[in-house]
Amino acid sequence: MSHGSGCAIPGPDDGYALGATEQEYERLRRQAQVWAEATEMILRRAGVPKGARCLDIGSGPGEVMRQFRRLAGPSATVTGMDIDGVLGRESLRRLRDEEGGSFEFRELDIEAADRIPGGPYGVVFTRLVLLHLRDPVAAVRKMYEAVAPGGLLVVQDYDLRTWETLPSFEDGDLPRDVLMATLRAGGKEPLIGPKLPEIFRAAGVPEPAECRQSGGMSFRKDGGMEIGLGVLRSTLPAALRLGVVTQERAQRFFATMEERMRSDELLYQVAPTMVGAWVRKPR
Ligand SMILES: C[S@@+](CC[C@H](N)C(=O)[O-])C[C@H]1O[C@@H](n2cnc3c(N)ncnc32)[C@H](O)[C@@H]1O
Numbered sequence: 001m002s003h004g005s006g007c008a009i010p011g012p013d014d015g016y017a018l019g020a021t022e023q024e025y026e027r028l029r030r031q032a033q034v035w036a037e038a039t040e041m042i043l044r045r046a047g048v049p050k051g052a053r054c055l056d057i058g059s060g061p062g063e064v065m066r067q068f069r070r071l072a073g074p075s076a077t078v079t080g081m082d083i084d085g086v087l088g089r090e091s092l093r094r095l096r097d098e099e100g101g102s103f104e105f106r107e108l109d110i111e112a113a114d115r116i117p118g119g120p121y122g123v124v125f126t127r128l129v130l131l132h133l134r135d136p137v138a139a140v141r142k143m144y145e146a147v148a149p150g151g152l153l154v155v156q157d158y159d160l161r162t163w164e165t166l167p168s169f170e171d172g173d174l175p176r177d178v179l180m181a182t183l184r185a186g187g188k189e190p191l192i193g194p195k196l197p198e199i200f201r202a203a204g205v206p207e208p209a210e211c212r213q214s215g216g217m218s219f220r221k222d223g224g225m226e227i228g229l230g231v232l233r234s235t236l237p238a239a240l241r242l243g244v245v246t247q248e249r250a251q252r253f254f255a256t257m258e259e260r261m262r263s264d265e266l267l268y269q270v271a272p273t274m275v276g277a278w279v280r281k282p283r
Contacts, residue, residue, distance in 0.1 A: 015186060015238050015241075016083070016084075016132055016238075017132060017179065017182045017183055017186060017188070017234075017235050017238045017239075018132075018231070018234040018235060018238075019234050019235075019237055019238065020084055020086065020087065021234070023230070023233065023234070024230070024233075024234040025060075025061060025087055025090070027227060027230035027231075027234065028060050028061040028087075029061040029063060030223065030226075030227055031227050032060075032061055032063030032064065033063070034216075034218075034224060034227065034271070035127070035156075035214075035274055036063065036067060037214070038156070038212075038214035038274045038276065039064055039067060039127060039156060039276075040067060040071070041212065041214065041276075042154060042156060042212055042276035042278060043067065043068075043071055043123075043125070043154060044071070045210060045212065045278070046123075046152050046154050046209075046210075046278040046280075047152070048068065048071045048072050048122075048123050048152070049072065049122060050072055050073045050075065050076070051072060051073060051075040051076055052072045052076050052121075052122030052123050052151075053076070053077045053079070053120075053121045053122045053123075053148075054068040054072055054076055054077070054078045054079070054121065054122065054123045054125065055078075055079045055080075055081065055116070055118075055119075055121040055123065055124045055125065055146065056068065056078070056079070056080045056081070056125050056126065056127075057081050057082075057108075057110055057116070057124065057125070057126040057129060057139075057143060058081070058082055058083075058110070058126055058127070058128070058129030058132075059080025059081060059082050059088060059091065059105070060082055060084070060087055060088075060091070061087065061091050062080055062088075062091030062092065062094065062095050062103075062105075064125065064127060065078045065079075065080050065091070065095055065103060066095060066098075066099060068123070068125075069095075069099055069101050069103070072123075074101055076101075076102065077102045077104065078101070078102065078103050078104070079103075079104040079105070079106065079118065079121070080092065080103070080104070080105045080106075081105070081106045081107070081108040081110070081116070082105075082107065082108065083107070083108065083109045083110070084107075085107035088105045088106075088107060089105060091105070092104070092105040106118070110129070110133065110139045110142065110143075111133055111134060111135060111138070111139065113142065115142055115145060115146070116142050116143065116145070116146040119145075119146035119147075119148070120146060120147060120148035120149075120151065121146055121147060121148060121151060122147075122148055122151045122152070123147075123151060123152045123153075123154065124143045124144070124146050124147050124151070124152070124153050124154070125153075125154045125155070125156075126139075126143060126154075126155055126156070127155075127156040127157070128156065128157060128158065129157075130155065130157050130192045130199070131157055131158060131160075131183060131188060131189065131190050131191075131192045132183070132188060133188065134186075134187050134188060136189065136192060136199055137199055137202045137203045138203070140153075140155070140199055140200060140203040140205060141203040141204060141205070143155075144203060144204070144205045144279075144281065147281045148281070149281055149282065149283045150280065150281065150282075150283045151280070151281050152278055152279070152280055152281075153205065153278065153279050153281070154276065154277075154278040155196055155276070155277050155278070156193075156274055156275065156276040156277075157192035157193045157196065157274070157275060158190075158191075158192065158193050158272040158273065158274060158275070159191060159193035159194050159213075159272060159273040159274075159275055160176055160179065160180055160190050160191060160272045161191065161272075161273075162215060162270055162271070162272055162273045163175075163176040163228070163269070163270065163271060163272040164176070164269065164270045165225075165228070165267070165268075165269050166267075166268055166269070166270065167265075167266060167267075169256070169260075171249065171252070171253050171256070172256075174232060174245070174249070174250070174253045175228050175229065175231045175232035175235070175253075176231075176272075178232055178235055178236075178239045178244060178245045178250075179231055179232075179235050181239070181242075181244040181245075182235050182238050182239045182242055182244050185242040185243075185244055186238070186242065192275075193213075193273060193274065193275030194275060196208065196211060196275055196277040197211065197277065200277065200279065205279060206279050206282075207279070208277035208278060208279050209278055209279050209280060210277070210278060211275060211276065211277045212275070212276045212277075213273050213274065213275050213276075214273070214274045214276070215270070215271050215272070215273045215274065216271045217268055217269060217270050217271065218268065218269045218271065219267075219268045219269075220261060220267060220268075224269060224271070225261070225267070225268070225269050228269055229254070229257060232250065232253065232254075236250055
């Protein structure tokens with residue numbers, strides 16, 4: 001699967017729903033800013049040690065790798081792994097230029113790999129990746145195997161049910177509905193966040209030490225609504241292929257939103273809930 005090349009998604013049951021375009025990469029960077037605080041909170045609660053070997057699976061734009069470096073200090077080694085080598089290498093260049101320090105990147109499909117290379121790691125982290133996988137349990141098992149004794153597994157993923165545009169209007173929640181339907185049509189589970197304890201159990205991982213939810217609301221002025229619209233833009237090619245939405249319906253939604261964004265009517269979005277869970281591996 002040539003995911004990193006920006007090619008069309010190869011098959012209805014075998015594709016990353018959000019695609020690989022520059023526009024999507026930029027959306028991921030902006031989305032990472034929105035969730036930076038929630039990620040810092042769960043990492044601080046878990047207690048990332050100074051100098052730890054940190055691994056981010058599905059590191060995408062690399063913004064969590066930047067957070068790791070700040071939390072774990074200059075002696076930490078921070079490795080990102082992602083199926084999208086183009087995005088991963090571009091992010092690595094940015095990180096080395098802007099932060100210096102010890103960053104590494106490795107192209108990896110967590111579903112195809114038998115095991116995660118280069119371990120053990122003091123912290124293994126993943127955010128917003130499990131909902132894109134056909135077998136999230138197997139991925140969590142591999143991640144836990146890569147954690148050193150006494151180290152941490154930290155996972156964050158969405159509960160998409162809370163994502164809503166208000167005041168509501170017909171098809172106002174199309175980005176959420178299309179994303180969920182596209183994931184399901186591709187054999188994925190879009191409601192990973194609330195199921196993390198079940199997924200840990202099925203993967204043979206101890207019950208999380210703690211689960212925390214984070215969320216918020218966004219308005220036109222903070223740009224958060226654009227990120228939501230971008231989800232539909234990025235999901236559309238896969239959604240059209242899978243027949244979960246028509247081009248006409250999507251275009252009608254964009255036109256309505258454009259009009260509403262320009263008007264002075266009240267318009268805002270309740271974010272998806274981010275659920276974070278962490279566990280320490282016994283020594
Ligand atoms: C929604 S993005 C989240 C990026 C990053 N974790 C963040 O929260 O900012 C999902 C990322 O998972 C990566 N991904 C999807 N399927 C993957 C797989 N099978 N193995 C590794 N990475 C994968 C995508 O390329 C993308 O970078």
